[in-house]
Amino acid sequence: MGKEVLMPKLGLTMTKGKIVQWKKKEGDRVQEGEDLVIIETEKITTAVKAVASGILLKIYAKEGEEVPVGQIIAYIGEIGEKPPSLSTKPTLVSEQQQGQSTRIEEAKAISEVRASPRARRLAKEKGIDLVKIKGTGPGGMITEDDVIRELENIEKGVKFTATGLRVKEVIPMTAIRQEISRRMVQSLQTMAQVTLNIEINANSLVKIKNEVESKYSMKITYTDVLVKVVAKLIRSHPFLNATLEGDQIKIIEDVNIGIAVALDQGLIVPVIRNADIKPITEIVKESHELADKARENKLNPDEVTGGTFTISNLGMYDIDSFTPIINPPQTAILGVGRIRKAPVVIGDNISIGYVMLLSLTFDHRVLDGHTAAKFLKELTEILEDENRLRAFLS
Structure with missing residues (x-):
């Protein structure tokens, strides 16, 4: 069968x-x-x-x-077997299409041309006769969208924007792009987001990253180092590893670090679970495997869910700093800029060294500025201290 x-x-x-x-x-x-x-x-x-x-x-x-x-x-x-037939096949209709159909059905033919000011202005610019257009607005009013559709009917194969500009190409949003759009808008509309920025002396970070890379004979990224350090440090800063549900702040037991990976079709955040207790070598291996699977579209749902804190690194694109947006339902995200050479002040002396900008965005409903600042300050102190950084990665 x-x-x-x-x-x-x-x-x-x-x-x-x-x-x-x-x-x-x-x-x-x-x-x-x-x-x-x-x-x-x-x-x-x-x-x-x-x-x-x-x-x-x-x-x-x-x-x-x-x-x-x-x-x-x-x-x-098997050959000879008859597959079942679908008597009814659900059709997915967007709310916009449903609304448009309703407006068209409700439009009434009237002798006097009724059009919105924007529709009249666009029709005049494009030389469109409003009498020939059936309005889909309230009471049969001609809308700007109606004029756009008439333009597209006249110039077959040509698309126009809502303001009447010719469109070179129409690119439908992928499901991933739509989800990114929905979640980022949700993030900004439902959270009180604040971003703290700090510049660090990255000399020790560069040195220890290269030292660990040589020790284990494997390619290590600065993101790998930050995943390990942040995961261990966050244990003593629990409000950054929390979620807000109703009027309850829930501190999460596991520390699961999401790593933002850029794809052609959008951004995806695979998760390294229990990163605080994993050795740096395992984090390196897992992060690189997840990044490869993301680029090959081979991630499974378990690998992109359950994150409790996210790190987004744009340093490889020569970005100095940016304002990251929190990935709901998390309460914080760390943005990482590029490492660059610059004058560094050590005591009363100035020398050429490495600097890097970190940006921590947090949900002010869950934690206050001083709580977030203490985390960012301690993270900076660890990254600038060879011995502490070496201990965190051991």
Whole structure:
């Protein structure tokens, strides 16, 4: 008997998935456990594996199509077996499309042309006859969107912005880009975010990073060093390893450090769990493996959830400093700028050394400025002291 392949639920908040690429076509033989289709969720792109061995008899969802969780997307059986038919197939309609359809249905034909001031101005600029346009606004009023649609009907294949500018290319937001957009807006709208900045003398950091790299004969990044140091230090600064739920501040037991990784389609944050108790060599190995999997779209949901504090390093892009946005439901994030040579004052002497800027953004609802400042100050002291830094990495 054949097996249905369903759109899996890969997280508590997942409601739909997008078909990116079928690895097999109808009629192909597949083996249980091999990659069958690549799907994209709001957080990750991953492969769905064949649930049985047999012939891929039917593909129900095309590439590019969004499918609700639990809906059949393929059927695997044997030659001669008839795959089930879908009597009804849910169609995902956006709220914007629903609203637009409602407005069109409610629009009434009237003898006098009624148009918004912006619609009139745009129509005049583009030489559009408002009489020929059916309005979709309240009571049949012609809106700016209606004029844009008329422009696109006149100039076939040409798209326009809301202000009537010609569009060179339209790039739909990927599910990952949409999720980043939603979460960053949510972060800024629901948290009282404050950022503290500090410049550190990075001479010891550069020296000890190179020393550890030579000791273990492995490539180590400054992010790897910071993951280890921050994870151990955060144990004595628990409010930076917390989450706010209602009117309760919940201090989290595990220290799971998220590392922001830039991808062409957006940003993703794989997580190193229990980083405070892992040796630096294991952190290096795990962080590099996670970064590679992120770039190859092979991360699984467990590897991008459960973070309690995030580090975002833009130093490789020669960025001196920036204001990082907290990754909900965490309460803090550390932004790391580039390490550069500059005049460094040590006592009463000036010499050429290395400096680096750190930016700590925290949720002021959970902790006050002095609490965040104490953490940043102690972190700076550790990074500037060879002996303390060496001890933290041992």
